[in-house]
Amino acid sequence: MRSFLTKSIVLIVAMSFIAVCTSSCNKKSSEQADTTKPQPAPTKIETETKTKAEFQPKIEAANVSEPKEPEKPEEPVSNIAVTVNGVDITEEQVQKLLQPQLARMAQQNQQIPPALKQTLEKQLRQQALERLIVLQLLDKKVKEANIVVTDEELNQHIQRIASTQRTPISVEQLKTIVEQQGYIFDQWKDEVRKQLAQLKLFKSQSPDNINITEEDAKKYYDENPKEFATPEKVRASHILIKPETVEGSTEATPEAKATAKTKAEGLLKQINDGGDFAELAKANSDCPSSARGGDLNFFGKGQMVAPFEKAAFEMEKGKVSDIVETRFGYHIIKVTDRTPASTTTFDQAKAGIIQKLTQRKQTGLINKYIDSIKAEANIVYPPGKEPTPAPSPMMMPQPK
Numbered sequence: 001m002r003s004f005l006t007k008s009i010v011l012i013v014a015m016s017f018i019a020v021c022t023s024s025c026n027k028k029s030s031e032q033a034d035t036t037k038p039q040p041a042p043t044k045i046e047t048e049t050k051t052k053a054e055f056q057p058k059i060e061a062a063n064v065s066e067p068k069e070p071e072k073p074e075e076p077v078s079n080i081a082v083t084v085n086g087v088d089i090t091e092e093q094v095q096k097l098l099q100p101q102l103a104r105m106a107q108q109n110q111q112i113p114p115a116l117k118q119t120l121e122k123q124l125r126q127q128a129l130e131r132l133i134v135l136q137l138l139d140k141k142v143k144e145a146n147i148v149v150t151d152e153e154l155n156q157h158i159q160r161i162a163s164t165q166r167t168p169i170s171v172e173q174l175k176t177i178v179e180q181q182g183y184i185f186d187q188w189k190d191e192v193r194k195q196l197a198q199l200k201l202f203k204s205q206s207p208d209n210i211n212i213t214e215e216d217a218k219k220y221y222d223e224n225p226k227e228f229a230t231p232e233k234v235r236a237s238h239i240l241i242k243p244e245t246v247e248g249s250t251e252a253t254p255e256a257k258a259t260a261k262t263k264a265e266g267l268l269k270q271i272n273d274g275g276d277f278a279e280l281a282k283a284n285s286d287c288p289s290s291a292r293g294g295d296l297n298f299f300g301k302g303q304m305v306a307p308f309e310k311a312a313f314e315m316e317k318g319k320v321s322d323i324v325e326t327r328f329g330y331h332i333i334k335v336t337d338r339t340p341a342s343t344t345t346f347d348q349a350k351a352g353i354i355q356k357l358t359q360r361k362q363t364g365l366i367n368k369y370i371d372s373i374k375a376e377a378n379i380v381y382p383p384g385k386e387p388t389p390a391p392s393p394m395m396m397p398q399p400k
Contacts (some may be wrong), residue, residue, distance in 0.1 A: 079092070081382075083379070084133055087136055089133065093132055098125055101128070102121060102124065105120060142197045142198065142201050145204065149197050154193050157196060202369065205365070212354045212357045212358050212361065217354050218346060221346050221349060228349055229344075232301070232341040233338065234299065234337070235295075235338065236296050236333050236334060237281060237294035237295045238294050238334070239285040239332040240287040240329050241260045241267070241285070242286040243256040263284075263330075264323050264331075271332065282294075294334070295336070298339065308331060311331075311333055317335055317337060317338055318334075319334070319335055
């Protein structure tokens with residue numbers, strides 16, 4: 001739940017942008033999936049060239065006796081990133097939206113090569129600028145349509161966000177989480193209000209009924225069988241004993257391996273003699289799962305190293321393995337649960353498929369509408385800041 005709210009908070013505060021899709025980029029870029037992630041509609045993003053400083057021409061009088069006026073200093077690089085229908089979007093606005101993304105990228109990719117880092121930063125900047133352009137256009141359309149989100153509508157929506165979490169929370173708890181992420185709650189609410197206004201705008205531009213039939217859903221079900229198949233899974237706990245390594249080396253000596261194996265064998269004897277597996281894991285395992293008594297939760301095939309996977313899937317529920325050696329060390333494995341492979345039936349999946357296809361069609365209509373308002377807008381870039389062909393698109397969030 002906290003993870004979901006964290007993502008929602010970040011996305012809403014980051015200007016609560018909607019799917020962006022420019023007509024010029026439609027011809028040049030290909031789609032790239034999101035992991036998240038969360039979900040949303042693809043956007044085509046435009047890249048920009050490096051900024052060039054502009055210089056004020058220096059006019060000098062020739063063959064005159066008066067002293068020359070001092071040359072004008074070079075003008076600073078324009079602080080304007082782009083002008084949309086006469087409204088300037090500044091570099092400060094772009095950076096305000098961009099910096100949290102750069103901070104997260106730095107945190108998650110500390111070893112990223114400098115050249116790749118520079119490319120990613122450039123793409124992120126261009127994506128941020130594109131979002132600001134679309135938000136400016138949407139804000140204008142919202143005002144022209146006299147769309148208003150009342151305090152009651154806003155409060156009801158925030159209450160729904162809080163109450164529909166996997167573990168429902170109060171609005172006060174939601175406020176605490178928002179503020180723990182470093183945001184001001186009233187400002188966060190203002191962004192939610194903008195988001196709701198944009199949704200009203202989109203609904204006013206879309207047909208009242210998007211008809212996805214049962215036949216449409218069945219066709220999707222038949223064409224995507226893997227989406228509805230659940231593979232066999234086991235739940236296991238383990239105790240890992242790692243051989244000690246010499247400083248500066250990742251390889252353990254034969255003596256260290258023998259010592260580690262002897263310790264594992266001693267623990268296995270204690271378990272077979274009635275010792276508590278979870279307590280022995282907490283006291284002895286070298287895996288972070290030791291804090292949970294060795295529990296690894298459910299996993300499917302392909303998620304664990306081969307010797308560990310083979311042992312776990314061949315064991316019956318409640319059984320304890322012999323010593324299993326992997327590149328990590330020596331394991332004692334206990335299977336605590338298992339679920340057989342299964343397939344979700346069409347009747348079970350039908351409602352979810354119809355909802356998914358409806359959202360997909362709505363997303364297409366939103367993209368089409370955004371294309372149209374961009375096509376009629378006057379978007380002007382300062383000299384040297386014109387966009388270049390777009391990088392791969394990224395997935396954009398939509399309001400939940």
